[in-house]
Amino acid sequence: MRLIPRLLVAALCLSPLAAQAEDDPARLYTQHCAACHGGDRLGAIGPALIPDNLGRMKKAEAERVIAQGRPATNMEGFADRLGADEIAALAGYIFSPLAQAPEWGLAQMRASHVKGADSASLPKAPPFASDPLNLFTVVEAGDHHVTVLDGDRMEPLARFATRFAVHGGAKYSPDGRFVYLASRDGWVSKYDMWTGAVLAEIRVGINTRNIAVSHDGRLVLAGNGLPNTLVMLDAGDLTPLAVIPVQGEDKTPSRVSAVYDAPPRASFIVALKDIKEIWEIPYGKGREPVYHGFVHNHEAGMAEGLADRSLFPARHIRTEEVLDDFFFDPGYRNIIGAARDGKSGQVINLVTGQRIATLPLPGMPHLGSGITFTWQGRPVLATPHLKEAAVSFIDMSTWHEIKRLPTCGGGFFMRGHENSPYAWVDCSLGQAKDSMQVIDTRTLEIVKTITPEPGRALGHAEFTRDGRFVLLSVMERDGALLVADADSFAVVKRLPMVHPVGKYNVFNKITLSAGTSH
Numbered sequence: 001m002r003l004i005p006r007l008l009v010a011a012l013c014l015s016p017l018a019a020q021a022e023d024d025p026a027r028l029y030t031q032h033c034a035a036c037h038g039g040d041r042l043g044a045i046g047p048a049l050i051p052d053n054l055g056r057m058k059k060a061e062a063e064r065v066i067a068q069g070r071p072a073t074n075m076e077g078f079a080d081r082l083g084a085d086e087i088a089a090l091a092g093y094i095f096s097p098l099a100q101a102p103e104w105g106l107a108q109m110r111a112s113h114v115k116g117a118d119s120a121s122l123p124k125a126p127p128f129a130s131d132p133l134n135l136f137t138v139v140e141a142g143d144h145h146v147t148v149l150d151g152d153r154m155e156p157l158a159r160f161a162t163r164f165a166v167h168g169g170a171k172y173s174p175d176g177r178f179v180y181l182a183s184r185d186g187w188v189s190k191y192d193m194w195t196g197a198v199l200a201e202i203r204v205g206i207n208t209r210n211i212a213v214s215h216d217g218r219l220v221l222a223g224n225g226l227p228n229t230l231v232m233l234d235a236g237d238l239t240p241l242a243v244i245p246v247q248g249e250d251k252t253p254s255r256v257s258a259v260y261d262a263p264p265r266a267s268f269i270v271a272l273k274d275i276k277e278i279w280e281i282p283y284g285k286g287r288e289p290v291y292h293g294f295v296h297n298h299e300a301g302m303a304e305g306l307a308d309r310s311l312f313p314a315r316h317i318r319t320e321e322v323l324d325d326f327f328f329d330p331g332y333r334n335i336i337g338a339a340r341d342g343k344s345g346q347v348i349n350l351v352t353g354q355r356i357a358t359l360p361l362p363g364m365p366h367l368g369s370g371i372t373f374t375w376q377g378r379p380v381l382a383t384p385h386l387k388e389a390a391v392s393f394i395d396m397s398t399w400h401e402i403k404r405l406p407t408c409g410g411g412f413f414m415r416g417h418e419n420s421p422y423a424w425v426d427c428s429l430g431q432a433k434d435s436m437q438v439i440d441t442r443t444l445e446i447v448k449t450i451t452p453e454p455g456r457a458l459g460h461a462e463f464t465r466d467g468r469f470v471l472l473s474v475m476e477r478d479g480a481l482l483v484a485d486a487d488s489f490a491v492v493k494r495l496p497m498v499h500p501v502g503k504y505n506v507f508n509k510i511t512l513s514a515g516t517s518h
């Protein structure tokens, strides 16, 4: 399914040259790595090898990969031709910052843009009997694949290779037919959910945080850490429409932390990592004439390398501190924001742009994965914490914490569903990485701790469309997707998968279910 023939990589990447006594890491890199990862380390057939993109990988792990390779990928081990000191030097080299900030503008984007299957050639009706809105996209990080799962029969429908290190939520077209994925090294890809066909791909940056799709299905916004840009794409074929440099009102540049769609506001909301601002980029009614004019003329404008931020002007909302992790209330009137290294949350009203409350959240909440539900007639936000083994419940009418519930570990993700009284949270950042806990949203108490595969990392729940089943990931190389009954919590099916991470139900996402991320 991939547009790039992967076998080519092996030939290019694994030069059979015998290892020479070589201690200059830059020369080692050029000799052994550049063909696949780019002479500039910005990626080619293989991923970019710069500190921004290596993310949470440790140097020791990088040395292991250089020595032993990555199973089921084109990255083979070099232990047979490089000594331990050379491997260590290479690992050090890829963790060193680039001498100068790389450029990734329209010219580079346009050169990377590939169009795949013609949408006219796609089937008009689903080529399967199951509910097309109960499909799941499952990201298998172990070998960079996606499985499209039939959520009625719990059977895979398609499995295809993705770009390297897909991260963040899968985003769907409003009808649920197409899925958009972003990879950490800048690729945005659009696939057909019914066939797994690639429709278009484009590299929008060197390091991309995530993407959002406008609720009218016309636009995709990508947020980059490197370079400091936002890139607006036509959701149809991923043609770039505008490149928006990200800098504050005082011209300080900033990395993007994340982008979100705010459907009732017909705007994108942008979280920023380095400046005390939140951005709102409207794309709705008031923007329509400009937007349509631009779509008709964008070829001419872009050919001249025009990066016209004025077509999508941003409203800058000033904040008292940097807020880079967000949650929206269900009406998208307020943002609850927190700094990843902070101890409190701030509630910012999007209409006035003012802070209306401060929340005591000392355990570094992971607001991006919070959920909402009604408890005793009150609208409640529940969020796990990264640094504290607890879930906070916040009354969204008063912005007071109702309760902080101790859990078996700091958690990444929380999930609920309108048809289930239970919410699921992982303990990934604590000792009990192999367990998940079930919270009764009526009593705000833990009712069950499950450890289906002791000693093996467990996390990220997602409900089926009807809320009857919950899918969990055993995040191991020889991992699995577990299907649990949402009422009895019993695991009823196990599907082997290669380090599955996130999974995303089409219906729950496109209907903005209160129990999942959007």
Ligand code: DHE
Residues within 6 Å of the ligand: 055, 056, 141, 166, 167, 168, 169, 170, 209, 210, 211, 257, 258, 368, 369, 412, 413, 460, 501, 502, 503, 517, 518
């Ligand atoms: Fe994520 C979503 C940021 C590390 C798995 N992660 C997100 C989103 C953001 C984010 C902003 C929301 C994107 C969206 O809605 O499209 N993640 C970050 C970080 O800043 C952090 C801590 C460091 C980094 O390296 O970027 C980080 N994330 C991780 C991981 O280590 C995880 C566990 C494994 C991985 O794949 O890298 C991970 N992040 C995820 C997943 C989602 C996600 C599975 C989607 C959650 C969902 O259900 O919507």
